[in-house]
Amino acid sequence: MGLINFQSAEKILFKYKIPICRTFFVVSEKEALIAAEKIGYPVFLKAYGKDILHRTDIKGVIGGINNEKELKSSFKKLMKKAKGVLVQETIFGKEIIIGAKRDSQFGPVVLVGLGGIFTEIIKDFSLRVAPVSAVEARLMLKELQGYDYLAGSRGEKPINFKSLVSIVVSVSNLLIKEKEIEEIDLNPVIANEKKVLAVDFKILSYGK
Amino acid sequence: MVNKLGRIFNPRTAAIIGATDRIGSVGAGLVKNMLLGEGERKVFLVNPNQNEIFGRKTFPIITDIPEVVDLAIVAVPASIVLKVVEDCCKKKVGGIIVISAGFSEIGSKGEKIQNELAEMTCRAGIALVGPNCLGIINTKNNLNASFAPATPPKGNVALISQSGAILDILADKAAEENYGISSMVSYGNEAGVTLTDFLKSFAEDVETKVIALYLEGLKDGRKFMEIAKRIVSKKPIIVIKAGKNYEGQRAIKSHTGTMAGDYQVYKSAFKQSGVIETDSLEELLDVSKILALESKCENSVAIITNGGGCGVLAADYCKSQGINLAELSKDTISRISGSAEMPSLWSKSNPIDIVGDASPARYKVAIEAVLSQKNIRGLIIIQTPQIMTDPLENAKIIVEAKRLFPKKPIVCFFLGGKMSSEAIKFLEDNNIPNYGELKRGIIALRALTRY
Incomplete structure (x- = not known):
């Protein structure tokens, strides 16, 4: 079982219409500058390598990069830790995790939960044996203890549930159809009232 | 109960192979329980080493019984089970329960014999329950083809258990606390008749209003879900799942992999198929009892x-x-x-x-x-x-x-x-x-x- 590379993962997500935030994989400073220009500041830089599973463990994420100068110095720092860097647009919103895996008994299962610290500490998620329909995906979200947080409280607008639901359904379809894929993690997915985008993702496949 | 289990649950004649009067033995327990229902069926005892058991004549081999045998209950050492079951096939019995242990649960050697057993009965077109089980009970016609310590009172709950000992407890508790039972089944290693076959059969059984299930693991999770979904629209299924450990040892590669542990998936599968999950054996019986006696109502x-x-x-x-x-x-x-x-x-x-x-x-x-x-x-x-x-x-x-x-x-x-x-x-x-x-x-x- 192995982690598939960024470009292949991006291709699979694109195939299933799973939106990801604008991201470029770069290996040189020049490429990084061009990418940041295209995306527009502020940007995020993230160390990238097939062997890096938990980026935060190696302090491989630098956010809030506002200009070329900051970009250059951050790029240098990250290249000491990895063979490449992701330049990524900055999106603000609520963190969500969406994932799927193959259970030894029931086959593909799909999970959606609150992301970030909620994933690690509160473990607020709901789970289904795939396939899940849009109706079922809605129920999964309503089951979350943090549903009200996503629905918005005190005058805050709800996140774009329609997009979120369609991503859950797509992840379910993806695992059912792509037999060589064992596990997928979209973590975090960032959701706000307008859009829902996968920011980080990991796809594990058999063999490779 | 119709279908291929009909002659197992409603036998007019039954033979116990491995019948004995040795105190404390499985064979003696079976004889004692089977004789309780003798008013409803003929019971033949088979034992080549003893001419008489409890004052009754025995047969050395099942093929010597001069009548049709609906149900054969086998409680002999694993090493001679194949031979005995072969005789049962020759006799063209209606169904076989193999109580004996020493099959797939002990490893590959036992599994090999079990596969032969399954093949032999399948070829003969005879339903096989077990091996490695406690047996079955059908209260409606006083059939206790098990070595359970007690016979539960008649009622409308069918109890299915992967574990024989759990069924012992439930049978005894049901007798003590007056929980009405339609049937009890310990399904053992599922070499022939599987859990889902029993579920389907109780779904059709008019005596059964509720199906209660003690489960450790499933052999085919998706098939279970598909069948359970169909049944719960007609009668409720209540389950207690043992073995709730998470996939703790697995290398942590993704958050999904860590959180979606084995039991979490079972829990979701129960919910998705409308199976009611309970937390204890007591709750399993409590919930079954109310669903068997009362009709559902609006929440008020x-x-x-x-x-x-x-x-x-x-x-x-x-x-x-x-x-x-x-x-x-x-x-x-x-x-x-x-x-x-x-x-x-x-x-x-x-x-x-x-x-x-x-x-x-x-x-x-x-x-x-x-x-x-x-x-x-x-x-x-x-x-x-x-x-x-x-x-x-x-x-x-x-x-x-x-x-x-x-x-x-x-x-x-x-x-x-x-x-x-x-x-x-x-x-x-x-x-x-x-x-x-x-x-x-x-x-x-x-x-x-x-x-």
Whole structure:
């Protein structure tokens, strides 16, 4: 079982219409500058390598990069830790995790939960044996203890549930159809009232 | 019960191979249990080493029995099971239960013999239950083809268990606490008849209203879900799942992999297929009992009590279980207040506290008024044993009320002990569930309001 590379993962997500935030994989400073220009500041830089599973463990994420100068110095720092860097647009919103895996008994299962610290500490998620329909995906979200947080409280607008639901359904379809894929993690997915985008993702496949 | 299990559950003749009178043996247990139902079928004992068992003539081999044999029960050492089952196939028996252990559960060597066993019976077109099981019970026709220590009373709950010992407990407990059972099955290693075959068969069984299941693991999770989904639209399936450990040892590669552990997936699968999951064996029986005796109702109930404290506790449990307490209508309040039996200090709200010295007549007024209120769909009746309480008379009033309002479930809590035992028996003989503990019964009631 192995982690598939960024470009292949991006291709699979694109195939299933799973939106990801604008991201470029770069290996040189020049490429990084061009990418940041295209995306527009502020940007995020993230160390990238097939062997890096938990980026935060190696302090491989630098956010809030506002200009070329900051970009250059951050790029240098990250290249000491990895063979490449992701330049990524900055999106603000609520963190969500969406994932799927193959259970030894029931086959593909799909999970959606609150992301970030909620994933690690509160473990607020709901789970289904795939396939899940849009109706079922809605129920999964309503089951979350943090549903009200996503629905918005005190005058805050709800996140774009329609997009979120369609991503859950797509992840379910993806695992059912792509037999060589064992596990997928979209973590975090960032959701706000307008859009829902996968920011980080990991796809594990058999063999490779 | 129709289908291929018909002759196993309803045999007119049965043979026990490995029958013996040796005290403490499986063979002797089987003989003892099978002879209990001798009025309904002929029982033949097979043992090549003993001419007589309990004063009855034995046959050295099943093929010597001069009649058709519907059910063959095999309890011989694993090493000779194949030979014995081959004889059963020659005899063209209707079905075989292999009690003997020593098959796939002991490793690859046992698994090989088990596969041969499965192949042989499959080729002969004979249903095979087990191996490595306790056997089966069908209370309707007094069939106890198991070595369980007790025979449960007749009723409408089918119990299926992966573990034989758990079935022993449930059989004994059902006998002690008067839980009505239609059938019991220990399905063992599923070499022939599988769990899903039993589920399908109980779905069709007219005696069975509820299917209760003790489960450790499934052989085919998706098939289970598909069949369970179909059955629960007709009758409820209640499950207790043992082995809730998470996939802790696995290398942590993704968050999804870590969180979606084995048990979490089972839990989701139960929920998706409409199977009701319970937390303990007691809860499994409690929930099964209420679903077997009462019909489902809308989520709006009332509590009548002769003890304020118990009323408050019951209301708390209802709240935590998501059971809604209805508001009393003006009509109901004035009807109760208008009765000469009722003291002015009754609670006038739900829970309806009719005060400690409540007489049977006072219970009657409250019960009838409350059940007459349309939007009250179910009723909890609590009786604390006070010196002026008349449990049996109260039980009779409840049975009468049930007759008048058959569609509204009533759950009783005749609390305490000895003072109410006769009344409780009267209630249950009249199909009204009683629980000795508020929380247990209210958890069970939840299954009624949500199923």
